[in-house]
Amino acid sequence: MPASSISRLPDDVLWLIFTEFCLHCHGGYSQSWDERPLRPIRSRRKRHQASDDKSWYSIERQNLVSLSLTCKIFRDVAQPILYHEFALGCGSSWLSDLYTWEGRLVSFMRTLARRRDLARSVQVIYVHTLLIYEKDKKEQEENRTAIQEAAHSFGIDLPTVWEQRLSTISPDDSIDWPEVYPVFLGAYLNDKPDLTEKQKRRLDRAMNDGSKPALRWMNAEMVAMLITLTPNLQYLSLLGGPQWPSCGLPKSALQSLGVSTLPLKVLDLGVGASSIIELAPYLETLNLHQSFHIGWPITTKMPYMRTLRLTDVLISAGTLQGLLSACTGGLVAFEYEAFADEMRRAHGDSGPSISHFHAFEAIEYLKMHKNTLQTLHLDLSNLKEEIEKIPEGTNLKEFTTLQHIHINTALLFGFGPLSESFDDDQELIRFLPTSVVSLAICRNGSSSFTKKVLASLADGISKDQNVLPFLKWVGCSGEDMSSALKPLFEARSIEFSDRAWYLRELRPYLSASNESSRLEFPNWDSDDADDL
Secondary structure (H helix, E strand, O other): OOHHHHOOOOHHHHHHHHHHHOOOOOOOOOOOOOOOOOOOOOOHHHOOOOOOOOOHHHHHHHHHHHHHHHOHHHHHHHHHHHOOEEOOOOOOHHHOOOOOOOOHHHHHHHHHHHOHHHHOOOOEEEEOHHHHOOOOHHHHHHHHHHHHHHHHHOOOOHHHHHHHHHHHOOOOOOOOOOOOHHHHHHHOOOOOOOOOHHHHHHHHHHHHOOOOHHHHHHHHHHHHHHHHHOOOOOEEEEOOOOOOOOOOOOHHHHHOOOOOOOOOOEEEEOOOOHHHHHOOOOOOEEEEEOOOOOOOOOOOOOOOOOEEEEEEEOOOHHHHHHHHHHOOOOOOEEEEEEOOHHHHHHOOOOOOOOOOOOHHHHHHHHHHHOOOOOEEEEEOHHHHHHOOOOOOOOOOOOOOOOOEEEEEOHHHHOOOHHHHHOOOOOHHHHHOOOOOOEEEEEOOOOHHHHHHHHHHHHHHHHHOOOOOOOOOEEEEOOHHHHHHHHHHHHOOOOEEEOOOOOHHHHOOOOOOOOOOOOOOOOOOOOOOOOOO
16 A cells, blocks of 8 residues: 555554554553463563664664654654653563663653653653663763753752752662762752862762762652653553662652652562652552662552562561551452572672561461452572471461462471471361462472372362362472372363473563662762761
């Protein structure tokens, strides 16, 4: 069909055609990837990406760019679709070496500040750390100008607003260099700051030397402004790394810009940002991945929260209880995979040790969701010897809607020598609710005893039709499990698999390397002990 003929098509038909190039419009960010039993599925975000090929994401976006430049009719339809998302490097596309990251965030923010109609179109934002990577002084000045231009579009005098924040600085916000953070807020945007020589020197060093805390502070402020510019944002994803301050996104950053509520429904966090959670009461899905500095407690309620997913994290019993209590509307899925303390340190986090919660505590706290919870994924495998067996009598019988369960054997039988001496092969039957449909078990101890317990489960089902009558699938990690157990379960019309997948293997979000943002202190001046 000639281009002239296509241009005469109704706008709604053009819209259907052009949305073929939009990941958001095709459900690429809402695609269900963890349906149970958990297993790999084809995902538009996890397609193959070779390093020497142009990123698949850029190719799709370029189609919309070209349509926007073809003619006014195409532009008016394609441009709002193009601005549905800003997700450079999403999924596997960041692996391309041909990406151009420099200046992309500033350019996007300037467009949104000038075109509020396009700003209202933005539904999805993914901030890869390469977007906020170390800047030279020219780029620093561009960022400084861009953030003030964006503020001006709202009628905000940003230097004055930052100065007003000085009276409410929290210890978390300033932890990276407490003496210099107030100087940054009070002077960095001021064209003629009234600073002592020592303050000037420190601010310059904070921006350009060592671990560059001021550069990280500025990155967080840029992202806060980006969020403020997008009033209809539904999905926000923030990759963690040393480009962020230790606190992630400061609590005062969004509030000082007049943001009282965010319309977010899905939030992926690889960095501390409780400030976002507290402003997002409509959240339905919260994904925390390697968020070493989460920034609890959360004081807001989340009545719409249905899926709470935490992978490679390490949190205390008190933090878990507070988080689950905040989900007041009834969780449908709670999915958790622990991160051992030594693994956290290997990822660059040198913060204080955290006392991890025990499985029986999680089960107790989850009882507030016992009438709504359908999926429980509780894997503490990485804690190894720290895993404490659940006390006698602790089980999931009260969870009447629970259908899909993923656990590790150490929760039931202990770890190491303890599991070898455990001989109660009915423990699993007593632990599981009648409603269970799928059961995945990651083995942490004795292979022989795990086989015995699962064989006992299959035997119990065959003898009594009231024992787990809805169970359709069982998975247990270890190829040695299949030959012995597969026939037993299949004889009861229950599928058996020798693989239990982990969330961290399959998740399509925050798929690039997520690192700790905890900051080393910059080199101190010889007179740093003196007052400013």
